[in-house]
Amino acid sequence: MSGKRFRKAxxxxxxxxxxxxxxxxxxxxxxxxxxxxxxxxxxMNLGVDPRHADQMVRGVCNLPNGSxxxxxxxxxxxxxxxxxxxxxxADIVGAEDLLEIVQGGKIDFDRCIxxxxxxxxxxxLGKVLGPRGLxxxxxxxxxxxxxxxxxxxxxxxxxxxxxxxxxxxxSAVGKVSFDQGKLIENIxxxxxxxxxxxxxxxxxxxxxxIAISSTMGPGVKVDPxxxxxx
Numbered sequence: 001m002s003g004k005r006f007r008k009a010x011x012x013x014x015x016x017x018x019x020x021x022x023x024x025x026x027x028x029x030x031x032x033x034x035x036x037x038x039x040x041x042x043x044m045n046l047g048v049d050p051r052h053a054d055q056m057v058r059g060v061c062n063l064p065n066g067s068x069x070x071x072x073x074x075x076x077x078x079x080x081x082x083x084x085x086x087x088x089x090a091d092i093v094g095a096e097d098l099l100e101i102v103q104g105g106k107i108d109f110d111r112c113i114x115x116x117x118x119x120x121x122x123x124x125l126g127k128v129l130g131p132r133g134l135x136x137x138x139x140x141x142x143x144x145x146x147x148x149x150x151x152x153x154x155x156x157x158x159x160x161x162x163x164x165x166x167x168x169x170x171s172a173v174g175k176v177s178f179d180q181g182k183l184i185e186n187i188x189x190x191x192x193x194x195x196x197x198x199x200x201x202x203x204x205x206x207x208x209x210i211a212i213s214s215t216m217g218p219g220v221k222v223d224p225x226x227x228x229x230x
Contacts, residue, residue: 029180047203049167068177077113107132120134122135
């Protein structure tokens with residue numbers, strides 16, 4: 001977005017005020033003027049220091065109204081589980097053959113699922129998949145024998161989250177074209193999942209700030225109590 005357009009989109013937003021969630025979503029939707037269907041994103045500042053293992057926050061949230069994005073899903077599985085993955089709609093399924101494809105630098109997927117017996121193989125891809133946030137992990141349901149369920153969740157709007165160094169979590173929570181009620185439901189579900197993932201070492205106020213924005217639009221601060229209560 002050009003500086004001029006961004007300034008115009010920012011008009012009428014009080015940068016100090018924390019808006020109630022319904023007003024914040026309305027402001028974001030009104031200011032999304034790009035020619036494509038912008039993604040609505042959330043940023044949550046948490047009272048944690050992720051450098052400490054007992055303050056790490058990660059998990060998965062099944063957005064009730066989906067993310068509006070179709071993910072390409074890869075599954076590491078053999079035999080009957082590979083067949084199950086294909087039947088569930090996985091885009092790429094394999095074992096050693098898929099390992100070679102990924103090692104060769106071709107990563108044509110947004111989420112990676114593996115059955116537990118494949119983790120010895122998948123572990124060799126840590127340096128490739130890890131930095132991209134694609135490493136399967138039992139904590140977010142991507143290392144599982146329920147391949148069918150995991151593929152369905154990924155296709156249906158499951159979003160993974162992981163706190164960054166500064167104690168911030170970012171995620172997509174829908175599209176600007178979603179109606180207001182559906183966006184609010186998704187935002188509340190996501191915030192609830194983050195609260196449920198509160199680590200044992202978190203001290204003081206856990207959710208400190210929440211802001212939402214569209215891909216090209218300005219950020220709008222949200223009153224956490226309007227998201228977390230009710």
